[in-house]
Amino acid sequence: MKSGTAIFATVGIQLVIDIFMWYFATSGPYAYQAYWAILLAVNLMLVAVVMLIILRYYIRSGEIHG
Amino acid sequence: MSEAKERNEYRLDRIWQEETPPPGSYTISMRSISRKELRIDYWTGAFLMAAFGYLAISGVLVFLYYQQGNPYGSSAAIINGVPLGSIILTSHLYMAYAMVALVYVHMFRNYFKGAYRGKWRWLQWITGVILFILVNMIAVLGYLLQETYIGISATHVMEILVQRSVVGRLSPGLSNWVIGLLVGNGSTASAFGHILALHVAAVGGLIGLLILVHFFLFEKSGPHGISSDSSDTVPAKNERNIPWFPANVLYTGFVSLLFIGVVIIFSAAFMQHLLPSYGVLQYGEVPFPDWYIMPVYKLMDLAGYGLSTGGVPLVTFFFLFLLIVPFIDKYSGSGALDRPMITGFGVFFLLALPIMAFWGYAQPGLTQTRILTMYMWWGITFVSFVTVYAMRFAKRDVDEI
Secondary structure, eight states: OOHHHHHHHHHHHHHHHHHHHHHHHHHOTTTTHHHHHHHHHHHHHHHHHHHHHHHHHHHHTTOOOO | OOOOOOOOOOOGGGGGSOOOOOTTOOOOOOOOEEGGGOSGGGGHHHHHHHHHHHHHHHHHHHHTTOOTTSHHHHHHHHHHHSTTHHHHHHHHHHHHHHHHHHHHHHHHHHHHHTTTOSTTHHHHHHHHHHHHHHHHHHHHHHHHTTOBHHHHHHHHHHHHHHHHSHHHHHOHHHHHHHHHHHHTTSSHHHHHHHHHHIIIIIIHHHHHHHHHHHHHHHHHHOSTTOOOOOSOSSOOGGGSEEOIIIIIHHHHHHHHHHHHHHHHHHHHHSOOOOOOBTTOOOTTOOOOOOTTTHHHHHHTTOOOSSOTTTTHHHHHHHHHHHHHHHHHOOOSOOSGGGSHHHHHHHHHHHHHHHHHHHHHHHSTTOOOOHHHHHHHHHHHHHHHHHHHHHHHHHHHHHHHO
16 A cells, blocks of 8 residues: 555544544543543554654655765 | 845745754754664653653643642542543553653663663763652652542651651751651641642653753763664665654654553553542551552561661662662673673562562561561572573573584
8 A cells, every 4th residue: 555545544544533532522521531532542543653654655765864 | 244135934844954053053963863773672761751741741631620728639520520530630640650660661671781881871871860760759749649548648658757767867857847848837738739849840840851861861872782883884774874854753753652542541441540538548448559669668668677767778779779880880791691790680679679569569568577588688689690690601601502
């Protein structure tokens, strides 16, 4: 999979997660806070995945100094 | 005189481009890294930075609701009455646990690797040991803040320790001043105001400043054990340098966010329940301190050698030893088995800390006899040093084959 496609796919998943986070935060900030937190964690991990994809793309592109 | 025209730059990615400073400037570099440094064990410090950052942010959120005049009630209110409050407080607690655990991992990793030797590495090590002490201090202060029975008991123990320490015996006035610093005039509002100020501003601020110094010294020396003086004219693929931006930043962000995500999942799975408040200790309930305090807690039972303050000299020795280790390690080799005495001490601490903790959970607050204490200490000493020297001999035999 191309890096750009992988990033778009990851961000797409994040947007879906965001909708559920919004739902849990507004409808049950006490009762559903564990679900909200798990989604937040998944969201952060997906940001980490995007960073890794960019890093791999950068290293492979060969723009290396030194 | 015509002035050089300077235009606004709106391409923010160019902010990372290298500038050539005028002669005489003092620069702090953000080092480029080689591909072989993109390994998680080189990034234990980044995990700690991530933990500190998360604790600062979640700490500010908790701080908005915490009341020093009503510590237990406001802690309970954060859990039960603030939207998402339970997850914020729980993740603040678990990230603090992670930070204490990681500070041990980071320190012992560099201890066994001998990363405290080198031009400025000794100073980096010393600031690291001070940070290690401060991280434990801030953790204990945070643990006192909830006004649980165990927290208040710990505060009382600390007061007694200060009074009975060498400082307290030589200068009662000074020990009273130290106690006053911790608990003010003793009223709830005063005591928790002091503890809060120490936790957030004094120790927290000091950690923030020292992290900067520690990080600057790291940037000055670079990662330990990476040879930059390769004799090959063309460096191997994984030894070529990649710039600090974006490679280092992206990798730091990657490991930090993964780590924060894992801690938040743990927090969601195991939400914190507040321990009973001070004064409502129930029959059959054994108060246990947090796990990172447990070794010291049990050490207090191990008077053993007629020391009225229990394990205080042993804890002091532990920290003093860590502070002077760069100056007493005269071995020429850099491997763990090339420095057997140093490694032996490291193994001793690695064994002693969990043994003390488990012993504390098994027999909390039970004063131990001198003979049992002797068996325990000499046993741990024997196992630590004999295994290290045996492995050293075994390695030598293998090397000779």
